[in-house]
Amino acid sequence: MKKCGYIAIVGRPNVGKSTLLNALLGEKIAIVSQKPQTTRNRILGVLTKGESQFVFVDTPGIHKPQNRLGDFMVETAENSMREADAVVLMVQVGREVTSVEKNVIDYLKKSGTPGILALNKTDLGTPEEIAETLKTYAALHDFAAYVPLCAKNGKQVGDVLSECEKLLPDCDWLFPEDTLTDQPERQLAAEIIREKLLRTLNKEIPHGLAVVIEEFKDEGSLLRIRAEIFCEKASHKGIIVGKNGEELKRVGSYARADLEKFFGTKVYLNLWVKVKENWRDSVAAVSNFGYRKEP
Numbered sequence: 001m002k003k004c005g006y007i008a009i010v011g012r013p014n015v016g017k018s019t020l021l022n023a024l025l026g027e028k029i030a031i032v033s034q035k036p037q038t039t040r041n042r043i044l045g046v047l048t049k050g051e052s053q054f055v056f057v058d059t060p061g062i063h064k065p066q067n068r069l070g071d072f073m074v075e076t077a078e079n080s081m082r083e084a085d086a087v088v089l090m091v092q093v094g095r096e097v098t099s100v101e102k103n104v105i106d107y108l109k110k111s112g113t114p115g116i117l118a119l120n121k122t123d124l125g126t127p128e129e130i131a132e133t134l135k136t137y138a139a140l141h142d143f144a145a146y147v148p149l150c151a152k153n154g155k156q157v158g159d160v161l162s163e164c165e166k167l168l169p170d171c172d173w174l175f176p177e178d179t180l181t182d183q184p185e186r187q188l189a190a191e192i193i194r195e196k197l198l199r200t201l202n203k204e205i206p207h208g209l210a211v212v213i214e215e216f217k218d219e220g221s222l223l224r225i226r227a228e229i230f231c232e233k234a235s236h237k238g239i240i241v242g243k244n245g246e247e248l249k250r251v252g253s254y255a256r257a258d259l260e261k262f263f264g265t266k267v268y269l270n271l272w273v274k275v276k277e278n279w280r281d282s283v284a285a286v287s288n289f290g291y292r293k294e295p
Contacts, residue, residue, distance in 0.1 A: 003168035004053040005085035009118075012100050015090050016120040020151040021045050021058040024161055028262075029181045029188070030058050046179045052165050053173040057084065081107060086144075086167040088160065090118045093125030093133050093148075097140065105141045114167045117143040118160055123150045186213040189259060193227050193271070196254040200247065201240065208232035208280060209240075215270075223263055226270040230279060237273050248273065 009017045018030035025045045043058040057080045081087055081104070089104050091097075108115045117137050122130055134146050145163035149156035181188075190211040197209055208231055215226035231237055241248045252271050259267045280286065 001170050002051050002053070002172055003165070004055065004171050004173045005168040006055045006057055006083060007086045007088060007164050008057045008059060008080045008084035009088045009090060010059050010081055010104055011090035012098070015092050016151045017090050018058050020090065020118065020120070020157065020160070021056055023151050023154050023157045024056060025180065027180055029183065044182045046175050046181065048173065048177045052168055053175065054161070054164060054168070055174060084113065085169055086164060087113055087115045088118050088164070089115055090120055091133070091137065092121050093119060094129045097136060108141060114144045115141065116160065116163050117146045119146065119148045120151055122148045122155070123153070186216050188262065189213055189216065189225055190227065192258050192262065193255045196251045196258070197229065197240070200251050200254070208236065210279065221266060223265050223267045225259065225267060227272070229271060229273045230276045231273065232275070232277055232279060234275050237275055240273050
């Protein structure tokens with residue numbers, strides 16, 4: 001009998017949710033960086049294995065929002081959790097329990113939604129720290145499973161998948177067997193470019209960046225992409241572009257390589273940088289840049 005269900009991956013920013021999603025799928029569909037709040041939208045990844053179809057939902061890190069963009073990100077994470085058949089709460093070895101984890105656990109208790117505790121970054125902790133963290137969470141909630149893992153190197157990722165499969169309801173698949181994600185190609189391209197900006201730039205600038213694809217044209221043997229990068233200050237624009245345009249060229253080179261790998265064709269990438277002051281505090285701008293509620 002076929003099984004299928006939505007599984008939300010939730011937790012604090014930078015705990016490894018997108019890395020886990022990519023590892024589960026065996027493909028990179030979610031961008032990853034060392035910067036907190038890298039994921040902004042709900043990202044759906046589909047894995048069909050045997051009679052089971054897993055619909056994983058990678059969510060923005062749950063945090064205390066500081067602007068309209070933050071409000072959108074937290075609301076997106078909370079809505080994804082409410083719509084899920086099961087929830088993977090991802091935490092890190094040795095970190096104390098905060099209101100983020102307590103609120104997720106409170107939701108699991110009230111809703112009856114089954115939860116899996118995924119204890120990530122075990123490579124950074126001792127066996128004693130791992131055991132103590134698991135003991136702490138076991139005292140807070142009766143999770144369906146407790147899985148220590150290291151998503152970065154793939155250790156025990158298969159165990160997470162096995163435990164998720166036990167929680168899938170019996171029902172027909174929601175997507176064709178070869179579906180990987182529901183993200184439009186334009187959004188995937190924008191996220192790849194933003195990832196390279198996050199990895200190239202530092203400090204506060206990445207949080208004030210948005211990427212909008214203005215042209216996405218398949219010309220057969222060439223994919224032509226024109227993207228506009230928005231920042232919040234004129235001084236930031238100079239840093240992004242760099243002396244003689246060197247920084248922007250570097251971002252473009254890294255992004256083009258990943259785009260060509262993902263889309264399987266040559267890519268002509270044209271990047272422009274524009275200033276939109278305080279866009280993260282504007283409801284209209286946040287929406288216009290693609291951060292809007294799911295229909």
